[in-house]
């Protein structure tokens with residue numbers, strides 16, 4: 452084979468004849484051939500490039516799939532919360548789809564001591580800010596809740612459970628609104644289901660018309676020995692009432708309690724007056740009997756000493772059966788959500804025992820007018836916190 456080379460050297464004497472007349476069409480053929488070859492080569496290259504592109508694209512899309520599942524950047528995902536309701540009306544599980552922003556704490560200038568908070572209804576907790584974004588400080592904290600019906604947050608970041616469910620509390624910097632961090636809040640349901648939340652959602656459509664209707668309670672400025680703060684008669688372990696203060700059940704309290712029971716009835720709920728006004732003398736009998744049964748120390752956790760009972764204000768009603776089992780009823784759940792619309796507050800909330808001086812009493816409601824009641828309800832605080840007062844016996 453090597454021997455062929457010397458026979459076909461470039462510019463060999465054999466070549467010139469090819470340049471003569473018969474060679475013209477041959478030259479054209481070779482040009483066409485070259486062009487054809489070029490085209491074929493191009494096609495092959497294109498095909499190879501196409502295959503490479505497809506392979507790379509496939510590899511890339513696989514990468515994307517892999518990375519999206521472990522994506523650590525801020526993104527929006529759809530979370531489906533399935534709540535299993537055990538209510539008689541609900542035959543199928545209630546499915547709620549909410550769009551929430553999953554938050555990566557590492558991408559925020561804020562550093563908190565925790566990013567998840569579990570609460571009971573009425574309980575308050577807070578996440579401590581350990582680091583602020585550059586240029587922001589404590590004064591720039593702006594707190595908000597994704598759902599005030601589930602958990603509220605005040606200007607200092609105190610988060611209070613309102614009703615069973617989940618929501619997000621956001622801390623944003625007023626100095627740099629791009630800087631924010633979220634806390635996931637889960638409020639436990641005392642009944643072990645989220646029945647209340649679904650009921651509440653149905654109820655709220657009817658309630659706004661009642662808001663701001665119930666007026667402030669009366670002020671007895673003719674009686675010596677009563678203490679008022681912001682128009683609210685104080686009656687707790689620090690503030691007592693004289694023996695001769697004997698208003699009876701205040702008509703405004705009675706009127707709005709009646710509206711409350713009527714509206715509850717429309718929802719198929721039975722709320723009734725269990726115990727209303729109690730005079731000083733009545734309280735002497737009640738308190739002494741408890742002391743006899745349980746001893747003074749224990750009696751003080753649930754029964755007021757004479758003169759210190761809120762029932763003497765004429766603005767208090769104990770509804771239905773006065774025992775812890777009431778807290779498990781639908782009536783109690785409805786009352787917790789709607790009492791404020793009629794001017795009442797759940798006076799001794801869960802988790803506030805050390806502030807109010809009394810254990811949780813879901814049945815004991817106090818009339819303060821709907822303006823104050825709504826404020827207290829929305830902030831998830833006790834009356835003591837609202838008025839910034841103590842509740843401790845002098846001795």
Ligand SMILES: [Zn+2]
Nearest residue numbers: 762768769815
């Ligand atoms: Zn009571």
